[in-house]
Amino acid sequence: MNLVNLPAHNFTRRLIACLGLFLIALTAAMPVAAADRTEKLLIGVEPEHNIFDQMEQYRYLAGYLSDQLGITVQFTIMSRYGEVIKRFKTLKLDGAVLTAYTTAMGIKELDLEPIANPVNLNGESTSQGYIFVRKDSGIRNVKDMQGKSIIFVDQATMEGYLFPLAYLRRQGVTDFNKFFNRFSSSGSHASAIFAVLDGRADIGAAKNTALNKLALHDPSIQQELNILAQSPKVPEFTLCIKNDIDQNLQARLAAVLFQMDKTSLGQKVLKKFKALRFVKANKADFARIEEMAREARSAIAEHGK
Amino acid sequence: MNTLSRPLLRILVAVLFVLATAPDLHAAKQIGVIMSGDVPYYGAMHETFVAELNKKFGKTEKIEIILQKPFPDPISWSNAARKLIAFEVDLIVSYGSPATQAVIYEKSSIPLVYAGLYEPDQAAGLITGKNVTGCGFKVPLSSIIRYFKQLKPINTLGVVFCSAEEDSVRQYKTISALAEQQNITIKKIDIRSRADLDKLKTDHMDAVFITGGSLAHLWLNDILAILKRRQIPAADIFPDNSASGVLMTLHPPSTSPGQMAAEMAAQILRGEKPGNISAHVFRDTELVVNLVEARNLGLTFPVQLLVEATKVIK
Structure with missing residues (x-):
């Protein structure tokens, strides 16, 4: 019997990296469009907790968009959160489905155009960050958090990193190294939630939609957690396209997405994609995220991480 | 002669028996330890406890540890607690809830440090008292x-x-x-x-x-x-x-409870009152x-x- 003691963080990283590579290979071989199509759109997707489910979701959407646009549309899961800008360039992507903060970065650094936001089955296209603890933890406010452990999601998430940093700074926490006994990143929103539920961390930060999704399968989850703070709502996912992609194609893509819920075939695909419809993305939404990022960055500068 | 030597021989054997079985009466400090049963988890906790205690006292003071591993039933836990109280040890350390409750039930004035208790603050017979402190754990x-x-x-x-x-x-x-x-x-x-x-x-x-x-x-x-x-x-x-x-x-973490119990024990042996040492619950x-x-x-x-x-x- 071989006993392997891996820190969860490293293990997660390796696992996600391996699965990412596997799925990239899988995606490349995926027959989503006819072979004679010369035009192609390669769109990256930020990984979530269960990338198998995620890939399955995007497979149907890729097929539908390919058929409707008459070009090959491929989705590829990017290997991990963060490094989105780097991955965008190395994978030579034409667009990406990004979370709030990476969209803001993409707009700023890659000149991406936000096209559409999916509306989830609860009728929401937005998400918000939560700071939460176990109900029986005895933690009721920021003061009680002193000397405890906190788990974030990843530095590239608004809900799971920038928001808690900015919030804690506003509450007077200026030196994270001193204030917390330990802080770490889980790599996914669900993992941050499980870490707090299990007692592996005292305080967690993650997005509300991830919590709602988990609570749908297990109602005890919400009963066990206390939400101490929540961020403003921001677009959860945004389909962005490079601005140098043909404007006509961009417009056609947007039109197909916005019409999906009006056709029976589109509705079927939306159901498999676990969304009600797509709505137009608003560039102005990301200005507030940039502001929060600035606040968080100053917190980082102060605590020197 | 025979009538005189027989009682003497008996006394001598009794003294030798006591000396052989009793703890080292010349030890500077004696700690009595009871596990709720011979359970590997408590064993690992005790190993850490002893190692930490040695780090703290190894070169300065002699510490004698009397370890009791009663079979897990109420009479055995109670007997183990009474035995340590009779030995008049300086401190009792208990692993697990039943052993801890058996010691508290005896109402002895000997300080008690407990470790490895599931949610001690929720226990039916309260794990408190001016002579009691320790560390428990919570697992969701x-x-x-x-x-x-x-x-x-x-x-x-x-x-x-x-x-x-x-x-x-x-x-x-x-x-x-x-x-x-x-x-x-x-x-x-x-x-x-x-x-x-x-x-x-x-x-x-x-x-x-x-x-x-x-x-x-x-x-x-x-x-x-x-x-x-x-x-x-x-x-x-x-x-x-x-x-x-x-x-x-x-x-719960395997080593932390033993380390904390050793820290608490060291403080008590150096004169601190158990009531002044906050109990702790490991939640990780x-x-x-x-x-x-x-x-x-x-x-x-x-x-x-x-x-x-x-x-x-x-």
Whole structure:
């Protein structure tokens, strides 16, 4: 019997990296469009907790968009959160489905155009960050958090990193190294939630939609957690396209997405994609995220991480 | 001559016997230790305790440790507590709830440091007093159900506990309430004697949760052998120190309680009053999944569960 003691963080990283590579290979071989199509759109997707489910979701959407646009549309899961800008360039992507903060970065650094936001089955296209603890933890406010452990999601998430940093700074926490006994990143929103539920961390930060999704399968989850703070709502996912992609194609893509819920075939695909419809993305939404990022960055500068 | 030498000989033998069996009466400090049973988890905790104590006193003061590992039943716990009180040790250290409660019941003035107690603040007989301090732990039992459900559908959950152990009963009640909320039927398996293990051979169960009780852990290998034959996965809130083959454990850290108990003991031996030392509850946990057992049981851990693990045995 071989006993392997891996820190969860490293293990997660390796696992996600391996699965990412596997799925990239899988995606490349995926027959989503006819072979004679010369035009192609390669769109990256930020990984979530269960990338198998995620890939399955995007497979149907890729097929539908390919058929409707008459070009090959491929989705590829990017290997991990963060490094989105780097991955965008190395994978030579034409667009990406990004979370709030990476969209803001993409707009700023890659000149991406936000096209559409999916509306989830609860009728929401937005998400918000939560700071939460176990109900029986005895933690009721920021003061009680002193000397405890906190788990974030990843530095590239608004809900799971920038928001808690900015919030804690506003509450007077200026030196994270001193204030917390330990802080770490889980790599996914669900993992941050499980870490707090299990007692592996005292305080967690993650997005509300991830919590709602988990609570749908297990109602005890919400009963066990206390939400101490929540961020403003921001677009959860945004389909962005490079601005140098043909404007006509961009417009056609947007039109197909916005019409999906009006056709029976589109509705079927939306159901498999676990969304009600797509709505137009608003560039102005990301200005507030940039502001929060600035606040968080100053917190980082102060605590020197 | 014969009539005089016989009583003398008896006295001499008695003195030699006492000297041989009694603790070193010349030791500067004596610590009496009681485990709730000869359970590997308590054994590991005690090893850490001794190592830490040696670090603190090794070169400066002689510490004698009298270790009691009574069989897990109320009379044995009580006898072990009385024996240490009779020895007039300077401090008693207890591992597990039953041993701790047995010492508190005796109302001795000897300071007590406890370790390895499940939610001591929720205990039926309160674990408090001016001579008492220590460290307990909390493990969210809802996570056990959650992780089981990720492995396979759970309609009936067996719970192995011991009705003579207060903390084991509390765990049984907690997980039963959680299971009820999720429409899971609970199969109660009260282990008071070896014969009770037969209950595991017949009842239908999709999975089994082993509460942190000493009797269940004394017979852990036998329990797991039955469950393996029936292809029933088991989860535990004690670490599987003896590699018995528990599928999944969600347990408190192994070394921290022993270290903290040693720190508390050192403070008391140096003159601090136990009432002035705050009790502590460890809330952090480690999730260990055993892929070897999963393979034996024909189960596959989903990726989402594996990424949560602190340790993977493969």
